[in-house]
Amino acid sequence: MTQPATAPQKEAPPSATKSAGDQGSSRRPVLRWDVRTLSLLGVLAALVAVGGITAPDEFLATSNLQLVLTQASVIGVVTVGMTFVITSGGIDLSVGAMVALASVWATTVATQEFGFAGILFTAVIVGVGCGLVNGLLIAYGRMVPFIATLAMLASARGLALQITDGSTQVVSVESVLDLGAKDAYVLGIPPLVLIFGAVTVIGWLLLNRTTFGRRTVAVGGNAEAARLAGIDVRRQRLYLYLLSGLCCGIAAFMLIVLAGSGQNTNGNLYELDAIAAAIIGGTLLSGGRGTIIGSVLGVLIFTTITNIFALNNLETAVQQIAKGAIIVAAVLVQRRSLHGDT
């Protein structure tokens, strides 16, 4: 289990995957990784083609590409954190609720008085705090991740509802709102996309180039073997849920910038979107293998589909059916490509 799991770490980012695949074709694990990433890139390319054909004027416009990336950013950051958790064999069902709680807490009147820093700090701290609770319950309270994070889902949403009393908290701090304006774009890239990019790069480095990443994979592959190999499995688990909470805090801040407000319904169903994107990307739900690039491609695929549907004015019902179909298709394709080695 450890062998195929660690092999992808030696791989390069997607821009380099093709050539790297050719060079490393003698080693099966590398080839497998490549097929998976390439198939995801293929799906994305096909979607771009569909978008370009069905809505030629709108889809390829710069403003639309900026929009697709912006809309992928918030859920994308959450998915990076989720990828780590799933790779370790866990699950975090509370991500949407943590985003909601962090976003409403950070937009209370009291918090807004401290301006930009107050909002950013509160969002991140609330996310990390929730992650800490999850981590302690799972690592040291020996609770099953599914149950612990389910409890967090319920209580964080409840707390978010209590803080807002059901009403929308509009942000009046200009410096926060300005981050979402066109003027803030750096070389045409919205700041939220830059944050997403940074989180992706850091996440990739952390999973593929550090001891922390190797330990994550090892715990997910076989926790008992990892323990025997000298890894502090509990502490590793604690860190992983903390990391997921941190990502949710960052995502909450990004959502505040995007929507200009905090609402207890924020982050609705993020847990399912993030899990779906990670699974499509090739992260094993049973743990032991994770891929940040795959997860990000999964998020981009979903966002692009939504965008194409909206540009062609299709109904929500059709969008949901298509999303389901794509999840099934992607997983079936992966199972076929994996069949030889598992």
Add this chain to the structure above:
Amino acid sequence: MARTPATSRRALLFGTAAVSAGALLTACTSNEPKDQEGAADNAAPVADDKPGKQVTIGFAGPQADHGWLNAINDNAKSRAKKYSDVTLEITEGSNDTAQQIGQIQTLINKKVDVLVILPADGKALTQVGLQAMRAGIPVVNLDRVFASPQAYRCWIGGDNYGMGLNAGHYIGEQLKDTKNAKVVELAGLDNLELTQQRTKGFDDALKNYPNIKKVARQAADFTVESGQAKMAQLLQAQSKFDALWNHDDDQGVGALRAIEQAGRDDFLMVGGAGAKSAMDAIKAGDSVLKATVLYPPTMAASAIDLARALGQGKGVGGLAEFEIPSSLTLYSAVVTKDNVDQYLPTGFI
């Protein structure tokens, strides 16, 4: 009517005759002040501010996770406080059908005098409404209607079809001189019946204006986040349009944010429901939002009034009836800059 001038003239004659007869009759009755006074005093007792028989009202609503629903709860509570003869038993709101049924059954067991129920899902809660009515507790059904008229004594609620209709007519009048006008619709949750009713009303109204075409419709989830996301998509898809109708002011906060981020101001926007933030924006007049069609949360206060009248066996003021009506549909007024001050106090946060 326009077919033969003869018939129209005849109709006019008959009409005049009928009106005169009516006037004569009115004149006759008004000449008998004694009778009229008697009728008002004895026949139809009307609930008023004066304390009457003590009434315990049970109130069960859905989870207030949305500005409008929160305003519903507030309206019910503050109205009940106004009356010294009313005790309000309020349950924790829930969107879970089974849980809400349980809460209503608890209120039935407590033997409250009257029940006010805003069901999370009207159809799913019909049975428990029937149960209350059979137990001798009259039910005031608020907003989301039960599937059977036997399940409630009185229904009061908003007019979703009317919202669409009035939004459509307002936009139609604003654009009546625009050639080939394009309209875009940002709908609410598509799995709610009320969303379809709002869209139907809107489409029906637009049929009166052949120069207007609805070019796009996307459904959001009544949340700020979904409003921002879907509106951003719509703005990408439609490089130019003349008017936008957004079903809900809460998701409108997000929609306005998306419009601002895209730097667009080439169309007029009409909102829905009547949030305070929307009314403030209409009053300020510095955004694309020019109007909102009401779906007044004051209906909860009115429901308390009706429940109190029911409990005291009285009718309502302003009507000659002995009993409260069996159904009341509220009007979806269009709030614009001209009349916003009048409606601002009802705007919910």
